[in-house]
Amino acid sequence: MSTPYAKLPGWVEYGLIPLINLAVAFLVAGLVVLLVGENPLEAAYHLINGAFGRGEYIGFTLYYATTFIFTGLAVAVAFHAGLFNIGGEGQAYVGGIGVALACLWLDQTMPWYVVFPLAIVGSAFFGALWAFLPGWLQAKRGSHIVITTIMFNFIASSLMVYLLTRVLKPLGSMAPQTRTFAEGGQLPKLDWLLSIFGLNIGTAPFNISFLLALAAAFAVWVLIWRTRLGYEMRTMGHSPSAARYAGISESRITVVAMMISGGLAGMMALNPIMGEQFRMQLDFVQGAGFVGIAVALMGRSHPGGIIPAAILFGVLYQGGAEIAFEMPSISRDMIVIIQGLVILFAGALENMFRPAITRAFSARGQRAAAVVQTKGA
Amino acid sequence: MNNIAIELRGIDKSFGLVHANRNINLRVRKGTIHGIIGENGAGKSTLMSILYGFYQADNGEILVDGKPVSIRDPNAAISVGIGMVHQHFMLVENFTVLENVMLGAEDSQILNKGIAKARQELKRLEKEYALEVNPDALIEELPVGLQQRVEILKALYRRADILILDEPTGVLTPAEADHLFRILGQLKAQGKTIILITHKLREIMAITDEVSVMRRGEMVATRTTRETSVEELAELMVGRRVLLRVEKGESNPGDVKLAVQGLTVKDSRGVTMVDNVSFDVRAGEIVGIAGVAGNGQSELLEAIAGIRKAASGTVLLNGRPVDVTGNADAAELRGRGLAHVPEDRHHVGLVLKFEECENAILGYHHDPRFANGMFLNIDAIRKDAEEKIAKYDIRPPNARLRTANFSGGNQQKVVLAREMERDPDVLIIGQPTRGVDVGAIEFIHKRIIEMRDQGKAVLLVSVELDEIRSLSDRILVMFAGRVVGERSPEATEGELGLLMAGVEGRKEAAE
Numbered sequence: 013m014s015t016p017y018a019k020l021p022g023w024v025e026y027g028l029i030p031l032i033n034l035a036v037a038f039l040v041a042g043l044v045v046l047l048v049g050e051n052p053l054e055a056a057y058h059l060i061n062g063a064f065g066r067g068e069y070i071g072f073t074l075y076y077a078t079t080f081i082f083t084g085l086a087v088a089v090a091f092h093a094g095l096f097n098i099g100g101e102g103q104a105y106v107g108g109i110g111v112a113l114a115c116l117w118l119d120q121t122m123p124w125y126v127v128f129p130l131a132i133v134g135s136a137f138f139g140a141l142w143a144f145l146p147g148w149l150q151a152k153r154g155s156h157i158v159i160t161t162i163m164f165n166f167i168a169s170s171l172m173v174y175l176l177t178r179v180l181k182p183l184g185s186m187a188p189q190t191r192t193f194a195e196g197g198q199l200p201k202l203d204w205l206l207s208i209f210g211l212n213i214g215t216a217p218f219n220i221s222f223l224l225a226l227a228a229a230f231a232v233w234v235l236i237w238r239t240r241l242g243y244e245m246r247t248m249g250h251s252p253s254a255a256r257y258a259g260i261s262e263s264r265i266t267v268v269a270m271m272i273s274g275g276l277a278g279m280m281a282l283n284p285i286m287g288e289q290f291r292m293q294l295d296f297v298q299g300a301g302f303v304g305i306a307v308a309l310m311g312r313s314h315p316g317g318i319i320p321a322a323i324l325f326g327v328l329y330q331g332g333a334e335i336a337f338e339m340p341s342i343s344r345d346m347i348v349i350i351q352g353l354v355i356l357f358a359g360a361l362e363n364m365f366r367p368a369i370t371r372a373f374s375a376r377g378q379r380a381a382a383v384v385q386t387k388g389a
Numbered sequence: 390m391n392n393i394a395i396e397l398r399g400i401d402k403s404f405g406l407v408h409a410n411r412n413i414n415l416r417v418r419k420g421t422i423h424g425i426i427g428e429n430g431a432g433k434s435t436l437m438s439i440l441y442g443f444y445q446a447d448n449g450e451i452l453v454d455g456k457p458v459s460i461r462d463p464n465a466a467i468s469v470g471i472g473m474v475h476q477h478f479m480l481v482e483n484f485t486v487l488e489n490v491m492l493g494a495e496d497s498q499i500l501n502k503g504i505a506k507a508r509q510e511l512k513r514l515e516k517e518y519a520l521e522v523n524p525d526a527l528i529e530e531l532p533v534g535l536q537q538r539v540e541i542l543k544a545l546y547r548r549a550d551i552l553i554l555d556e557p558t559g560v561l562t563p564a565e566a567d568h569l570f571r572i573l574g575q576l577k578a579q580g581k582t583i584i585l586i587t588h589k590l591r592e593i594m595a596i597t598d599e600v601s602v603m604r605r606g607e608m609v610a611t612r613t614t615r616e617t618s619v620e621e622l623a624e625l626m627v628g629r630r631v632l633l634r635v636e637k638g639e640s641n642p643g644d645v646k647l648a649v650q651g652l653t654v655k656d657s658r659g660v661t662m663v664d665n666v667s668f669d670v671r672a673g674e675i676v677g678i679a680g681v682a683g684n685g686q687s688e689l690l691e692a693i694a695g696i697r698k699a700a701s702g703t704v705l706l707n708g709r710p711v712d713v714t715g716n717a718d719a720a721e722l723r724g725r726g727l728a729h730v731p732e733d734r735h736h737v738g739l740v741l742k743f744e745e746c747e748n749a750i751l752g753y754h755h756d757p758r759f760a761n762g763m764f765l766n767i768d769a770i771r772k773d774a775e776e777k778i779a780k781y782d783i784r785p786p787n788a789r790l791r792t793a794n795f796s797g798g799n800q801q802k803v804v805l806a807r808e809m810e811r812d813p814d815v816l817i818i819g820q821p822t823r824g825v826d827v828g829a830i831e832f833i834h835k836r837i838i839e840m841r842d843q844g845k846a847v848l849l850v851s852v853e854l855d856e857i858r859s860l861s862d863r864i865l866v867m868f869a870g871r872v873v874g875e876r877s878p879e880a881t882e883g884e885l886g887l888l889m890a891g892v893e894g895r896k897e898a899a900e
Contacts, residue, residue: 238767240760247751250740256696257729257737258752259720 037357041350062334063327071216077326081225082280083304088313093269094249099161100277101301102168106142107278110134111285112292119197139278140271147270151263189293199286219287229315306355394419394582400449409435411606422583424593427603428826430796442466472544476555487524534565551582627828640862643672646846652702654688662688664870675847677861685870686850694729695719728808732819738804741793746774777806798829817848
């Protein structure tokens with residue numbers, strides 16, 4: 013009685029159902045394409061080709077995926093502690109300060125492998141700081157984290173406008189951005205990784221922070237399932253009353269989980285700033301913090317699910333740009349609609365097809381049982 | 390033939406590898422009360438869920454009034470006249486009784502017409518079955534016994550002829566339970582058929598006409614209640630002979646381990662829940678706190694365990710004060726030798742979504758045995774959990790299974806194993822056998838007495854008066870937040886009952 017849905021085999025639960033959801037999302041997206049008078053098959057071709065057709069495209073796909081892994085992990089960590097951190101956007105934005113400071117300070121004198129660790133620490137520090145305040149406000153003052161993190165996104169945005177127009181902008185420049193970093197502030201590309209598969213990276217900004225994202229995913233897995241802190245976070249996430257019973261401090265976990273979450277979001281800034289632009293620009297986050305929510309939802313807050321989900325969104329970003337380029341009547345907004353449909357079907361309507369699938373499988377089980385019985389008789 | 394209300398033929402149901410119901414045959418005669426007993430996990434609830442359309446049977450058929458029916462969902466069950474009163478009520482708390490009864494049977498989009506009709510019908514039902522409830526009372530303001538009555542009314546309003554009651558007395562006081570039985574008798578006299586699921590043998594003997602026993606997914610026997618005995622049923626349920634009475638020797642009290650002085654606890658609205666309570670618990674004795682649920686026992690336990698802040702008073706643990714009015718936290722008290730089996734294992738004592746082995750360290754996850762520095766020592770945790778599973782006979786013996794998938798009795802054993810195996814000085818236990826089956830009750834009671842005999846101080850809170858009387862060396866009775874009397878376990882049920890109702894206590898306090 014306690015389980016509304018019967019248990020399904022693992023491959024159905026984690027393979028078939030997400031695939032069906034995805035297929036339906038693309039089907040509906042195809043209808044939208046049809047509606048504007050374009051051929052959905054052609055759009056699908058451009059999407060796939062744009063994301064995987066060439067080494068360069070794959071490089072772009074993985075570059076976007078890198079960003080989404082960081083923000084997805086950030087949302088997931090907070091989620092395990094029962095906290096809904098919507099402030100990934102602002103935390104990533106402020107995290108950029110840490111990256112920029114490290115690069116501006118040392119890029120002309122030190123090689124990248126000295127600057128990079130400092131930038132990692134800096135981005136995590138500033139991101140964590142930006143998440144610490146909402147966490148502390150919830151722990152001590154009871155201000156709800158969903159509200160405060162949203163507000164902190166706006167504060168971050170204004171703060172960065174101020175910094176980039178007044179403080180970090182080189183004298184005499186008219187663009188709201190830092191100066192371009194010298195070589196020490198530029199991360200090496202992962203061209204060698206693609207060339208193993210015989211692919212040419214071209215101009216894609218696929219860089220070493222991808223490996224950092226994978227390491228972060230592993231570290232998050234260790235944190236959540238193999239450390240005492242992760243255990244305490246999960247206890248609080250599942251049952252605050254059980255956490256109190258176990259003597260786990262709710263305010264401590266709230267603050268710490270938010271800081272780890274913010275730190276991960278902040279590290280996202282490494283990828284665009286040191287990996288692509290080589291300078292900090294206005295609005296460099298471009299909504300990646302919000303995409304992280306969808307990525308975490310789709311990946312069931314598990315690093316093993318977040319990485320493929322992040323790659324899927326990388327495909328949508330890169331392939332989507334290609335569609336917009338090749339098929340001018342499909343605008344950039346149309347791509348956003350398609351991305352929204354994927355979020356809708358894979359995240360929000362995740363259980364839509366479950367009852368039918370469950371029924372199909374239990375019917376199959378019944379037939380199998382009937383066969384066994386007639387054989388027995 | 391026609392006097393069979395419900396017949397099940399060859400019902401079979403599996404969940405993955407678990408064969409919950411095996412070829413079940415059951416006939417329930419019209420106008421009788423038919424009991425179904427079995428340990429937790431025997432398959433009673435699955436069977437009833439099939440009957441009520443929550444699950445579909447893999448095999449077999451259901452006949453109502455001799456006609457085969459297909460029950461695909463609860464609506465189908467209602468349309469063939471089957472109504473269900475769930476263990477956990479399905480009521481909207483901020484609706485009135487009338488609104489709850491109508492819910493899902495409103496008849497039209499405009500409520501007014503339906504309301505008038507429903508009110509009339511409700512009045513008729515109340516009169517016919519002596520089920521008085523104020524139709525305009527809000528559910529959240531009603532005591533549990535009355536809420537249950539609303540559930541019964543809901544079923545009757547939908548013209549149910551067959552009523553299934555799932556563990557109906559689990560939440561009731563003895564008086565409320567008696568009242569429920571009188572209502573069931575009335576319903577039976579009016580020709581309704583009642584299926585009563587319970588694990589309490591006394592209830593079966595008291596009100597059923599026939600009783601069917603389930604064990605491990607099978608229907609092992611059906612007896613006419615008059616011709617069977619508690620001993621026989623217990624043996625059929627468990628599959629071996631069971632000791633129904635706890636055997637224990639004389640207590641041998643030593644030093645005071647837990648001293649409570651003038652403890653007062655208020656709830657979040659400032660209402661006094663525990664009022665100036667003082668008592669001692671000595672090493673090697675079990676002090677039982679009797680009382681009707683809601684008279685401050687829960688708050689008392691929580692304050693002593695450091696989960697709830699007390700307003701005033703002192704608690705001494707092993708002679709040293711506990712900061713109950715300030716920053717006492719559960720982790721610190723555990724370190725000082727206090728173990729706590731909470732009343733609510735689902736929300737407090739366990740995290741149901743965790744694997745069993747993860748729950749086996751809840752609260753003790755700082756123990757260096759389970760954590761090297763900041764990392765958990767998974768191997769040690771699993772090995773420890775497996776040892777406890779073996780020692781406490783927790784079934785299924787799988788430390789990696791989700792705790793939610795264990796039966797109530799086995800979940801309780803997980804909590805008990807965790808708290809008892811720490812070798813605490815003081816053990817406080819709330820409702821040790823709530824929702825636990827007979828076989829496990831025997832085991833749990835034995836373990837509690839063993840703890841006493843090892844020289845632990847045990848504080849026991851239970852709403853089961855039988856349990857308090859058979860386990861305790863001293864009994865304190867709580868009423869309206871105060872301890873209104875202390876009795877020896879030889880006190881009669883009547884005497885304790887009067888204290889619990891606050892009658893004797895007032896006199897005593899006045900003297």
